[in-house]
Amino acid sequence: MWCSRCGEEVPDRSHVATCRGAGGAASEPLDLPGVVTDCREEIRAALPAWTASVASWRASxxxxxxxxxxxxxxxxxxxxxxxxxxxxxxxxxxxxGVLSLDPVPAPEDAWPQAERLAAAPPPLPAATPPPGFPDRSLTLRRADGAELQIGVTGGTFVRSPEHTVAVELVEMIDGHARGTVADLERDQERRKREAAVPEELRDLPHPIHDGLRQQLSMALPAWRTAKEAWLASRSPLASVTAEHSTYQVETLTVTVDAMLRLVAVDGDGRSARADVEDEALWALAQRVAAAPPSLPAGAPPPGSPGESVTLTRADGTTLGITCTPGAFVHSPEHDDAAALVTAVVGHGREALGRPAVRWAGPGPEPVPNCTPTPPPPGFPPGFPDDPAPPLEHEGEEHRFEDQRAARPPDARTDPGSPPREAPPAPPPPPGPGPGAPPRRP
Structure with a gap:
């Protein structure tokens, strides 16, 4: 048995009454050989030096x-x-590299717990951690330069109330510090992501999803180049070409020049020419040409109609603007471009003999001089917009309930009901009559 104060081997616990140790206080002998630990021999060998260090620490x-x-x-x-x-x-x-943080407030209980640990250090030292294991230690320092280092790596020390205080102090401060480091790293990552976002996409009037933001970021450099080249040209606006395509329904390309002459071509090759009597249309086109949108457009959502407008100057400079709903960020400039597409396509539809308003159903839009495609076999007329007719079996459960209600009570299922009458016996088979063929024996 070893004394935790003087570090000497003692015969029994009676040593407590006489040993004051280097610190001047009575100590409890620890039965070190009875402790189950792989570090027993190392702790026993380091006990005298540890006792001297604790004594020097207490003396200050x-x-x-x-x-x-x-x-x-x-x-x-x-x-x-x-x-x-x-x-x-x-x-x-x-x-x-090294990451240094600005001073941050410590947990409220950290310093009082450190003072308690300084007043009552652990009675036993800690062993050296095995290679490859994390090494964690706590060092106390006084104003006169006195130091006391306490090892708190798990599995290298004998549990005691004093060592438990040291472990809790280390876990409290370490967890708080690592949480601060994690917050700082997250903040740095957020700042890096924000710095990588182009300036045009930082302050948007409406939130957009990450997919569209990524598409706009990828398309922004090419859009900047095209927009700068367009604005650098002083040539007047010569023509506007609007394109509208609906999946498996309609494809239109409509061009209007400065003289308001229109040429419309659909997906089947039919074309039409007309003179547009709409001065506001060309004024809108010039407004879009003078102030193009600041952002490009992304990929159109699945199933949405494709819409775009291409502006052409007299010197051949072009600028294409995608106006598909859901593929661009709304702004006054982009809304003007979308309105220009709607107006030009509307005039083109009228020139082709179709209503200027888009078809709202049911079914695919009827095209002049074209036989509509019949619905697939087994589908109702007007598929997929018309609701299907009711099935034959719908409402059968109500008819069955009515039949059960009209049925007379049965004594087998209802004890209070009168017995049911036996069904009449079937008539006997007819016998051989006159003219009947004779029976075979």
């Missing part, structure tokens, strides 16, 4: 000034300083 009356926690892992090293100002100074060392 200087106040506690700093607590330092070091955690060494194979992938990083975390050093935390806690001062009398009760603020944490954290340094995280990794392969890519």
């Amino acid at each position: 009356t200087s106040p506690l000034t700093e607590v330092r926690i070091d955690t060494v892992n194979p992938f990083d090293r975390l050093c935390i300083h806690l001062g009398q100002d009760r603020r944490l100074r954290v340094e995280l060392q990794r392969d890519e």
Whole structure:
């Protein structure tokens, strides 16, 4: 049996009454051979030096000034300083460099618990962690320079109330510091992502989903180049070409020049020419040409109609603007471009003999001089817009309930009902009459 104060081997517990140790207080002998640990021999060998260190620490009356926690892992090293100002100074060392944080407030119980630990250090030292395991230690420092290092790596020390205080203090400060580091890293990642976002996409009037934002970011450099080339040209606007396509229904390409002459061509090759009597149409086109949208458009949503407008100057400079609903960020400039597409396509539809308003159903839009496609076999007329007719079996359950209600009571299922009459016997088979063929024997 070994004494935790003087570090000497004692015969029994009667040593408690006489040994005051180096610290001047009675101590409880610890039965170290009875402790089940792989570090028993190392702890026993380090006990005299540890006892002397604790005695020197207790002999100093200087106040506690700093607590330092070091955690060494194979992938990083975390050093935390806690001062009398009760603020944490954290340094995280990794392969890519050292990350130093500004002082942050420490947990409220950290400094009082450190003072309790300084007043009552653990009675036994800790062993050296095995190779490859994290090494965690706590160092107490007084104003006169006295230091006491306590190992708190799991599995390297004998549990005691004093060592439990040290472990809880380390876990409290380490967890708080790592949480602060994680918050800082998340904030840095967020700032990197925000810095990578183009300036045009940072402050948008309406939120957009990440997919559209990524598409706009990829298309923005080419759009900037095309827009700069368009605005650099001083040539007048010569023509406007609007394109509208609906999946398996309609494809239109309508061109209007400065003289308001219109040429419309559909997907089947039919074309029409007309003179547009709409001065506001060309004024809208010039407004779009003078102030193009600041952002490009992304890929159209599945199933949505494709719409775009191409502006052409007299010198051949062109600028294409996609106006498919759901593929662009709404702005006054882009809304003007979408209105221009609607107006030009509407005039083109009228020139082809179709209503200017888009077809609203049911079924596919009827095209002049074209036989409509019949619905697939087994589908109702007007598929897929007309509701299907009711099935034959719908409402059968109500008819069955009515039949059950009209049926007379049955004595087998209803004890209070009168017995049912036996059904009449079937008539006997007819016998041989006159003219009947004779029976075979």
